[in-house]
Amino acid sequence: MIKVRKIHKSFEKNKILNDVSFTVDRGSIYGLLGSNGAGKTTLMRMIAGIIQADNGQVLVREEDVFENIPIKKRMVFVPDALYYLPQYTVRQMANYYRDLYDGWDEERYEELKGSFHLDENKKISQFSKGMQRQVAFWLSLSIKPDVLILDEPFDGLDAVMRKKVRSLIIQDVADREMTVLISSHNLREVEDICDHVGILHDGQILLERDLDELKADVHKVQVAFKDDSEEILESDLTILHREKRGSVLLMIVKGEEQKVIAEIQKYSPIVFDRLQLTLEEIFIYEMGGVGYAIDNILV
Numbered sequence: 505m506i507k508v509r510k511i512h513k514s515f516e517k518n519k520i521l522n523d524v525s526f527t528v529d530r531g532s533i534y535g536l537l538g539s540n541g542a543g544k545t546t547l548m549r550m551i552a553g554i555i556q557a558d559n560g561q562v563l564v565r566e567e568d569v570f571e572n573i574p575i576k577k578r579m580v581f582v583p584d585a586l587y588y589l590p591q592y593t594v595r596q597m598a599n600y601y602r603d604l605y606d607g608w609d610e611e612r613y614e615e616l617k618g619s620f621h622l623d624e625n626k627k628i629s630q631f632s633k634g635m636q637r638q639v640a641f642w643l644s645l646s647i648k649p650d651v652l653i654l655d656e657p658f659d660g661l662d663a664v665m666r667k668k669v670r671s672l673i674i675q676d677v678a679d680r681e682m683t684v685l686i687s688s689h690n691l692r693e694v695e696d697i698c699d700h701v702g703i704l705h706d707g708q709i710l711l712e713r714d715l716d717e718l719k720a721d722v723h724k725v726q727v728a729f730k731d732d733s734e735e736i737l738e739s740d741l742t743i744l745h746r747e748k749r750g751s752v753l754l755m756i757v758k759g760e761e762q763k764v765i766a767e768i769q770k771y772s773p774i775v776f777d778r779l780q781l782t783l784e785e786i787f788i789y790e791m792g793g794v795g796y797a798i799d800n801i802l803v
């Protein structure tokens with residue numbers, strides 16, 4: 505649905521994006537992670553068709569997105585700094601979007617009213633920061649976009665509202681294959697909603713991963729043996745991390761789950777426990793080598 509191909513962007517003499525490429529499939533939720541100043545907002549504004557790349561292509565549904573009105577009518581970009589027309593109430597802003605966007609769905613707007621509990625006749629500027637963000641989700645989801653681009657979307661939302669917004673997004677992805685791009689500083693914030701993540705660092709995508717594949721490919725196990733099988737076993741496995749706790753060996757192992765289990769069982773362990781591994785641990789053990797960029801999104 506979204507294809508970014510060899511994008512370059514400089515502001516004055518500063519190179520901000522350097523040969524960035526990635527793809528977001530239809531119905532996928534992609535987390536764009538990176539530290540402050542990594543270029544996330546610049547990239548998102550480009551994908552939203554607001555600014556143009558110096559070189560490269562940004563395609564949405566195979567079409568160049570810059571100033572492409574028909575495509576932009578099917579996309580919503582929620583920036584980190586929200587902007588509403590001054591003095592407008594939620595209802596007035598809804599009417600404005602209704603005229604602007606093809607996909608506006610009045611029934612959906614009424615339905616979502618029950619999720620947000622906000623007075624639609626109140627001026628948006630009189631709401632708190634978090635409530636203004638709720639308005640952004642209320643209106644954006646009423647547009648029923650094909651593509652939803654969210655820059656730091658959970659900033660200012662309380663825990664209950666974060667959960668509610670996440671489930672509303674997931675529901676739209678499941679029901680009508682909406683495609684979502686979310687930027688964040690923090691892996692933990694997006695790990696339970698995204699199916700893919702890309703890490704932007706020094707103007708480049710440092711690594712990209714499918715989160716389900718990543719989880720399926722790394723395992724945390726605790727084993728103990730009567731004899732010296734441990735040493736032989738270790739030479740047969742791809743071990744990302746090992747820690748000896750008395751007679752018990754704790755290992756983070758990479759590989760296909762069934763093969764790892766079979767390999768361990770071959771040596772008849774007297775202890776064999778499989779432990780829960782967080783995405784954060786996987787990133788630390790598997791990608792520790794890339795240093796700052798990873799450390800920073802795990803803080």
Ligand SMILES: Nc1ncnc2c1ncn2[C@@H]1O[C@H](COP(=O)(O)OP(=O)(O)OP(=O)(O)O)[C@@H](O)[C@H]1O
Pocket residue numbers: 515516520538539540541542543544545546547689
């Ligand atoms: N219009 C502009 N003119 C000049 N420099 C800009 C402009 N917009 C962004 N930049 C620079 O581009 C770099 C990337 O900024 P950007 O806002 O894209 O980063 P970000 O990853 O979204 O950061 P943050 O997480 O802090 O919001 C920064 O060094 C910023 O100063």
